[in-house]
Amino acid sequence: MGLGYTGLPLAREACAVGMRVLGLDENSAVTTALRSGRSHVPDVPDTDLARMRAAGFTATTDAGLLAEAGVVVVCVPTPLDEAGEPDLSPVRRAATAVGAHLKPGSLVVLESTSYPGTTDTLVRTLLEEASGLTAGTDFSLAFSPERIDPGNGRYGIRNTPRVVGGCTPRCTAAAAAFFGRLCDRVVEAGSAREAELAKLLENVYRSVNIALVNELAVAGRALGVDVWDALDCAASKPFGYQPFRPGPGVGGHCIPVDPAYLAHWARAAGSPLHLVELAQEVNAAMPAHVVRRAGELLSGAGGQLDGARLLLVGVTYKRDSRDLRCTPATPLTRLLRRAGAHVCYHDPLADTWAVDGEAVPRAARLREAAAGADLTILLQDHGVLPVERLPDWAPLLLDTRGRLRDSTAHVL
Secondary structure: OOOOOOHHHHHHHHHHOOOOOEEEOOOHHHHHHHHOOOOOOOOOOHHHHHHHHHOOOEEEOOHHHHHHOOEEEEOOOOOEOOOOOEOOHHHHHHHHHHHHHOOOOOEEEEOOOOOOOHHHHHHHHHHHHHHOOOEOOOEEEEEOOOOOOOOOOOOOOOOOOEEEEEOOHHHHHHHHHHHOOOOOOEEEOOOHHHHHHHHHHHHHHHHHHHHHHHHHHHHHHHHOOOHHHHHHHHHOOOOOOOOOOOOOOOOOOOOOOHHHHHHHHHHHOOOOOHHHHHHHHHHHOHHHHHHHHHHHHHHHOOOOOOOOEEEEEOOOOOOOOOOOOOOOHHHHHHHHHHOOOEEEEEOOOOOOOEEOOEEOOEOOOHHHHHHHOOEEEEOOOOOOOOHHHHHHHOOOEEEOOOOOOOOOOEEO
C-alpha cells in the first residue's frame, strides 16, 4: 500500500524473488501511469517496471483486492499538518482499509515512519475493530522501517539490513521470515516500539549533527573563523568523528519531518527532547541565513535584494537526485520573493518547479543565466553541473556548499 519512493522499490524486490505483487495507491494518476509502463520513481526506471509487470505486478486503486493478500506492507506517507504536527490520516485510512479485508493468518507490516506506539496502538486497534480478528493470535502485525536512500547506487533493499519488530514475538518472527526473502540480513527488535524508535533515531542523529555544523557556519562567519577549513581538519581524525557539512537547509521526507514525530511523542509523554527541537529550529533557519548573506553581498556590490535578479543553481534537496520533496530551495525562494527579488533557477535534474503554486522560471543555459544575474546562489552541487566554472561566469556568487572556497565565490 503506497507506491512512492518506499513502496515501489519494495514491490520490485518482491517481484524479483518470485512473489505475486499487487500495488495499491490512492492516486489514480500513479496507478494508471504504472499500468502503462511509466514509473514516477527515479530509482525504479521504466525498464525495471517492465520486468515487474512481466512478473505479474499490477497497480490499482481498488482496496477490495486486499482480500487476496497474505502479506500487506503499508508504505503510505506520514507528513506534518499545517501546524507542524504529525499527520497520521494516511496511516489511519490504510489500516481501516486493510482491516476491512483482513483474513486469518495474514501478516501486516507498517513501514511508514511514525512515533513509538503507532503500530501496536493506533494500527492494531483499527485493524482489530475492522476485522474482528486479534493481532498476535489471528494475524501478525509488525513495524519495519524503510531505509530507502534515493539515488544511492550502492545500497538498496537487498543489501541494507532490515529491522523488524512485532506486537508479539510471534509477529516479529513472521515479519523476519518475510523480509528474510528480500534482504540479506534481518535485525529483530525487542518490539514494534523499539523498531519505530530506531528509525527516528537514525534520522534525528543526522538532523542534530547537521544543525551543529550549520550553527558553526553562522557563528564562524560572525567570529572570523573559516569553519570549512576547521571541518576539513576535524575530518582527518580516523576515529571518534563523522563529518557533516553545512548547507542552505535540510530536505527530503526524513530529516525535516521525522524529528517532529519524535519530539511530538516525547513531549506528549512529558519528556521533551530539547536538543532535537533545537536542531529543528537551527536547520529551519538556514534559508533565512542565506537570504541575509545574499542581501549583504548585493549591498556590498552597490545593490539590494528588492528588484535583484537571482539565479538558484541546483534546487533538488539532495546531490544527484531529482527529488524536490521539502527542498530548502522552496522556503528560500519564498523569502527572496517577499524581499522583492526576481528568482529563476537552473537544475538539469528538475525540468519544472513551483513554489506556492507559482512556477519558478527555468534558465536553460547556465552560463548565460549566471552572467546575467545580479547574484548566483549555488544550492546543490550535482555532478552534472559545471560547478567549477561558476566563478568565471557569475559576477557575484554565493556558494552554500563550500565547493568553491579557493575561488572568488563567497561562502555561507
